[in-house]
Amino acid sequence: MSISRIAQGSSALTSAALLLWSGGAHAEYALNMPRGVTTISHDVYDLHMQIFWICVIIGMVVFGVMFWSIYHHRKSRGAVPAQFHESTVIEVLWTLIPMLILIAMAVPATKTLIRMYDTRDADLTIKVTGYQWRWQYDYLDEGVKFFSTLATPQSQIRNATAKGEHYLLEVDNPLVVPVGKKIRILTTAADVIHSWWVPELGWKKDAVPGFINEAWTEIQKPGVYRGQCAELCGRDHGFMPIVVKAVPEAEFQQWLAQMKAQNATPTASDSNPRTMQSNTDSPTVVGGQTL
Amino acid sequence: MSAASHATDHDHDHDHGPAQGLSRWLLTTNHKDIGTLYLLFSLTMFFIGGSMALVIRAELFQPGLQIVDPYFFNQMTTLHALVMIFGAVMPAFVGLANWLIPMMIGAPDMALPRMNNWSFWIMPFAFTLLLSTLFMPGGGPAGGWTLYPPLVLQTGQAFPFVILAIHMMGVSSIMGAINIIATILNLRAPGMTLMKMPLFVWTWLITAFLLIAVMPVLAGAVTMLLTDKFFGTSFFNAAGGGDPVMFQHIFWFFGHPEVYIMILPAFGIISQIIPTFARKPLFGYASMVYATASIAFLSFLVWAHHMFTVGMPLRGELFFMYATMLIAVPTGVKVFNWISTMWHGAMTFETPMLFSIAFVVLFTIGGFSGLMLAIAPADFQYHDTYFVVAHFHYVLVPGAVFSIIAAAYYWLPKWTGHMYDEKLGQLHFWLSVIGVNVLFFPQHFLGLAGMPRRIPDYALQFAEFNMVSTIGAFLFGFSQLLFAYNVIQTIRGGAKATDQVWEGAHGLEWTLSSPPPYHTFTTAPEVK
Numbered sequence: 001m002s003i004s005r006i007a008q009g010s011s012a013l014t015s016a017a018l019l020l021w022s023g024g025a026h027a028e029y030a031l032n033m034p035r036g037v038t039t040i041s042h043d044v045y046d047l048h049m050q051i052f053w054i055c056v057i058i059g060m061v062v063f064g065v066m067f068w069s070i071y072h073h074r075k076s077r078g079a080v081p082a083q084f085h086e087s088t089v090i091e092v093l094w095t096l097i098p099m100l101i102l103i104a105m106a107v108p109a110t111k112t113l114i115r116m117y118d119t120r121d122a123d124l125t126i127k128v129t130g131y132q133w134r135w136q137y138d139y140l141d142e143g144v145k146f147f148s149t150l151a152t153p154q155s156q157i158r159n160a161t162a163k164g165e166h167y168l169l170e171v172d173n174p175l176v177v178p179v180g181k182k183i184r185i186l187t188t189a190a191d192v193i194h195s196w197w198v199p200e201l202g203w204k205k206d207a208v209p210g211f212i213n214e215a216w217t218e219i220q221k222p223g224v225y226r227g228q229c230a231e232l233c234g235r236d237h238g239f240m241p242i243v244v245k246a247v248p249e250a251e252f253q254q255w256l257a258q259m260k261a262q263n264a265t266p267t268a269s270d271s272n273p274r275t276m277q278s279n280t281d282s283p284t285v286v287g288g289q290t291l
Numbered sequence: 292m293s294a295a296s297h298a299t300d301h302d303h304d305h306d307h308g309p310a311q312g313l314s315r316w317l318l319t320t321n322h323k324d325i326g327t328l329y330l331l332f333s334l335t336m337f338f339i340g341g342s343m344a345l346v347i348r349a350e351l352f353q354p355g356l357q358i359v360d361p362y363f364f365n366q367m368t369t370l371h372a373l374v375m376i377f378g379a380v381m382p383a384f385v386g387l388a389n390w391l392i393p394m395m396i397g398a399p400d401m402a403l404p405r406m407n408n409w410s411f412w413i414m415p416f417a418f419t420l421l422l423s424t425l426f427m428p429g430g431g432p433a434g435g436w437t438l439y440p441p442l443v444l445q446t447g448q449a450f451p452f453v454i455l456a457i458h459m460m461g462v463s464s465i466m467g468a469i470n471i472i473a474t475i476l477n478l479r480a481p482g483m484t485l486m487k488m489p490l491f492v493w494t495w496l497i498t499a500f501l502l503i504a505v506m507p508v509l510a511g512a513v514t515m516l517l518t519d520k521f522f523g524t525s526f527f528n529a530a531g532g533g534d535p536v537m538f539q540h541i542f543w544f545f546g547h548p549e550v551y552i553m554i555l556p557a558f559g560i561i562s563q564i565i566p567t568f569a570r571k572p573l574f575g576y577a578s579m580v581y582a583t584a585s586i587a588f589l590s591f592l593v594w595a596h597h598m599f600t601v602g603m604p605l606r607g608e609l610f611f612m613y614a615t616m617l618i619a620v621p622t623g624v625k626v627f628n629w630i631s632t633m634w635h636g637a638m639t640f641e642t643p644m645l646f647s648i649a650f651v652v653l654f655t656i657g658g659f660s661g662l663m664l665a666i667a668p669a670d671f672q673y674h675d676t677y678f679v680v681a682h683f684h685y686v687l688v689p690g691a692v693f694s695i696i697a698a699a700y701y702w703l704p705k706w707t708g709h710m711y712d713e714k715l716g717q718l719h720f721w722l723s724v725i726g727v728n729v730l731f732f733p734q735h736f737l738g739l740a741g742m743p744r745r746i747p748d749y750a751l752q753f754a755e756f757n758m759v760s761t762i763g764a765f766l767f768g769f770s771q772l773l774f775a776y777n778v779i780q781t782i783r784g785g786a787k788a789t790d791q792v793w794e795g796a797h798g799l800e801w802t803l804s805s806p807p808p809y810h811t812f813t814t815a816p817e818v819k
Contacts, residue, residue: 029755030740033672048669055659063652066630070648073569075637081570082635091578094627095620102616105666110609112668117605157748159355167354169750187602192442193535195600195675199741203671206601208536209441210529213602226750230600230675230743232435234442235362238746 034199037221037246041202043112051105058101116203119216122184126175130187130194130207130229133236137175140186144259148173150239157239169226174243178252179219187213192234198227198244206231219246308809317412320404321809322389323706328411329386330699334775336378336418337692341768343371348730348764351757356748364747365433366425372436376553377460378418380687383695384556385410385467388495390706392471394800394807395489397480397816402473410466417459424449424456435745437546438513440527440538444520451521454513461506468502471495480799482818486580489798490573493580494559497587501548501555504591509545512538536601543594551590554686555583557654557694558625561647563798564701565629568644569636570795575628582621582628589618599670608667615665619658626655641793642716646697649689649724657685660735675745678738684731688767689724696723696774703778704792708806709785715777722770729763 035045073079127138131147138145151170155161164170177183187196187207197204204227205215219225227242247255309315309324319325346367350358359367389407393400401407424431429447432438446453475496479488488496516538518524525531527538558579566573573579595603595611603611629651638644660682664670673679704710733756738744742753749757788805799818803811 029736029752031736033739034741044668044672047666048663048672051663051666051669055662059655059659062626062630062655066633066648066651069630069633069635070638073634073636073638075570075639079635079637081637083571084635085572085574085576085632086578090631091575091624095624098620098623102619106613106616109612109666109668113608113612114605116668116671117608157356159357163354163751165751167751168748192445193439197675197743199672203668204600204674205671208529208601211534211536211602227741228743228746232365232439232442232745234433234445235365237365238361238743238748 036200036202037219037223037225038201038217039220040112040116040217041200043108043115044202047109047112050108054101054105116215119184119214121182122216123181124178125184125186126177127186127188127212128175128196128207130189130191130196130233130240132191132234133229133240135175135194135196135229135240135242136190137173139256142256142260144256144263146173146259148175148243150241152239166226168239169228169241169243171241171243174224174245176245176247176252176255177219178249179222179246181249182216182218184214184216187215193231194229194233194240195231196227196242197230198225198242200225200227201244204230219244222246222248318408320400320408322393322401322404322407323807323809325401325407325411326386326388326390327706329382329389329414332411332414333379333383333386333695334778336374336382337771338775339422340371340374340379341771343367343374345764345768347371348761350747351749352761353758354749354751354754359747361747362430362433365435365745366431368745369432369434369436370421370425373421373432373457374418375687376436376549377457377464378414380553380691380695381464382414384495384498384553385464385471387491387556387560387695387698387702388467388471391702391800392474392492392495393478394803394811395492395798396475396478396483397799397812397818398474398478399810399813401470402477403470406466407470410463410470413459413463413466417456417463420452420459421456424452427452437539437542438516439542440516440519440535443516451517454517457513458510461510464502465506468499468506471499472503475499480812480815480818486577487818489559490562490576490579490583491556491559494555494562494583497583498552498555501552501587501590505545505548505552508541509549512541512545515541536598539598539601540595543597544591546597547594548587548590550683550686551586553691554654555587557650557691558583560694560698560701561629561650564643564647564697565632565651567701567793567795567797568641568647569633569638571632571636573628574631574634575624578624579628582624585621586618589614589621593618596665596667596670599667600674612665612667616662619662619665622658626651626658639794641700642711642713642720643697643701645717645720645724646693646700649720650693650697653685653689653693653724653727657682657690660685673738675743676738677734677742677744680744681731681734681738684734688731689727693723699774699778701793702800703781704788705800705803705805705807707782707785708788708804709781710788711777711781711785715773719770719773719777722773723767726763726767726770730760730767731763733757733759733763 033045033048035042125140127140129136134147134149136147148171151172152168156163156167187205188211189207189209191209194207195204196207201217203215205213223246225244229237229240316328346359350364427447427449429449431449432446432453434443434446475492515526519526519528525533527533527535562573562579593611593615595607596615599608664673664682700711700716737753737756740752742749790805791801792805799816
C-alpha cells in the first residue's frame, strides 16, 4: 500500500469520525432483531426474545454462583478446600432440569416452524432468481419480470461523495407487493447459491441453482423494507440488496398494469442476463478496472 | 543428572540426548520435540491468520471501500478461517497432546514416533502451498472456508492447490489421531486404568476418534469438487443431475464434528487447570467423561443445523433442531462441574486460572447463542449474519484459543524449567479478555440488526458497532505479541520452576523434573 493510499485512508477516517459525531446521514443503529411486519416475523421475534431471556436468567444464576465462589472461596481469604467430588442427586438434577427447559422451548418453536412451512393457498406467487450480482423478480401468473440492481452510485462506495441514507440498501426496481395478501416466494439462482433475506419479513431462504425453494409472507403494514443477499456469492456479494415495497392492493394493481404496459416494449431492466454478468457491470468495478 | 553420568549409568543407545542443529528438528522422533514443533508452528499460523483478520477488520472500520478490493476481502475471510482452524487451533492441540499424553499416562514416547515426525512435517508444506495460492493468477480461494459449490468452482488457478493442501492437512490429522489412540490404548503405565486417566487424555482419545471418522469425509467432499471441476462429473451440478446442497450435507457431516474436535481438548485442559488452582479434585470426573462421549456422539447427528435455510423438508428441520438442542445438556453438565469444582475450593488466580475462568464464562456465552441458533425458526433470521460470526468466535477464541493459552502458561514451567513472567501474563490476560469482548460482543448486535457476514462494505446503521469491533480487534491482536514475548523469554531463562510447579498440581507429569529429561518413563511408573 502506498503512502498516499494511507494518507487517503486516514483522511477518510477523520471525516468518518466527524460524520459520526455530527450525525449526518447516519441511520440509527439497532441492538436487536426487528419485530418485523408479518405475523410470522412477530412469532420469530417472540421466540427469539423468549430464548434470550431464558439464557439471561440461566446465565445470571450460573455466573452468580461462580463469582460468589470466586469471591468467597479464595485462598487469600483463608479458605480451606473441601474434598467432595461427586453427588449423584445433584448431577441427575442438573441433567433433568435443562431437559425440561429445552422441551418448553421446543414446543413454540415447532409450532412456528410448521406455520412457516405452510405455503398453501397463496394469493400471489413470485419467483426470485439470484444472479451474480442482482435479483430477478418474476410475477409468475402476471407475466411481469424484471431485474433489481444496486442503485447506490459508485462514488459513494469509493468515498468520493457523501453516503446517502440508504447506502447499499437501495435498488433501481424494488419488488412491489400488496399488503394483506399471502405471497408465495419461490427462490432459485442462475449461477451460484444466493440467499434472499429481508429481516422485517422474519426469514431468509437460500436460492440454489437448479432447485426451487418455497417460502411465504403476508405483510401487514405498507412500507419499504430492505434486506441483502445473505449467502456468499462472490466478489460483489455485499452489493446486491433487496428492497420490498408493500402497497395497498389497489395501488399494487395499478403498478402491475403499468408494468404490463411497459413490458409490451422491451426495457433495459429486462435485458440479456449475459450482459448483466459482464465484468463492467459489477457495482464495484469501474470501467473494467478494480479499485 | 549430567550427560556424562547419564552415559555411564545406563549405556543404552536409546538413552541419548537430542541431536544437535537442524537435524534434531527435521529427524526427531521425540514426542517433546515434535510437540514443541507443533506448538511453534501453531503460534506462527495464529499470527498469520490474525493478520488476515486485521485486514478484514481494517476494511470494516468504516463504511465504503477503502483498503482492499472486495475479491481480496473474500480471500482474506476464506484463508483466515482455513489458517486458524487447520493451522492454529488443531496443531496447537496436537502439540499439547504430544507433549502431555506420554507424560500423563507414564509412557516413554508416542506409540508411533516416526509417523509422528511425518504427520508434523506435512503441515509446513501444506500451509506453504495454501498460502502461496494468494500469489497465483486469479488469487487465493475466495468462496469461504466452507468451499460451497458452485461458487468455489469459480476459483482461479489456485483451486487444485487448495484441494491438495486440504488433503495434506487431512492426512496429517489422521496420522496424528491414529498415533494418539495407539498411545493411549497401549502405552499406559501399570495401574493407569481408563477411568484414572487425566481428563485431557480422555478428551483427546474421543477427539482422535472424531478425527478419524470425519477427515476422510472432508477428503471425499473436496475430491468430488475436484472431479466436478476437471473431470466432467456432476456431483454438485444440477444441470448434470447433481445437487449443490449435497455438498453442504457432506461438508457439515465433517464440519460439525470438526467443531467439537476444536473444543473437546479445550474441555480437557480446563478440567486439568481448575482443580489445580481450586486445590480440590475435579467434581464429577465420571460424568465429565460421559458428557464428552455424548457430545461426540451427538456431533454426528446435528450437521444440518448449519443448513436450516437451504430448503430442507419440515421433518428434517425438526429432527436437526431437537438433536442440536440436546447438546446443551452434556455441555451444561460440564460447566456445572467446573463451577462445582471451584465451589468451596481455596482458589488462587495465576494466569492459567484467569484464562480458564474467562473460558468458562465466555464459552458459556457462546453456548447460549448456540442454543438460540438451534431454534430453527429464529435461525432463519440469525443464519449467515454477524450473530453467527459472534457465536462461533466466542466458542473458538475465548473458548479454544484461551484454553490453549491457559495450557501454555500452565505447562510452560514444566516444559522449560523456568517460570514465566506472572505480571506480564496477567497483563496479557486482561488486555485479551477486554479486547476479545470489545471485538466480538458488538457483532451480536450487528447480526441481529441485519448485517450479513462476509461483506466488505455495509449500510450506515452498522457503522458504530463495526468501528468498536475493529478497535477491539487491534487491541486483542496486538496483545498477543505480549504472549509471544513472554513465551520466548521463558524458554530463554527465568526463575527456576520446582518439579510440582503449582501447589495444587497432581498427576504424573508433575512428578518429573522441570524441565523433564529428554526421555521420560523409560521404566513405567506404578499408578495406585
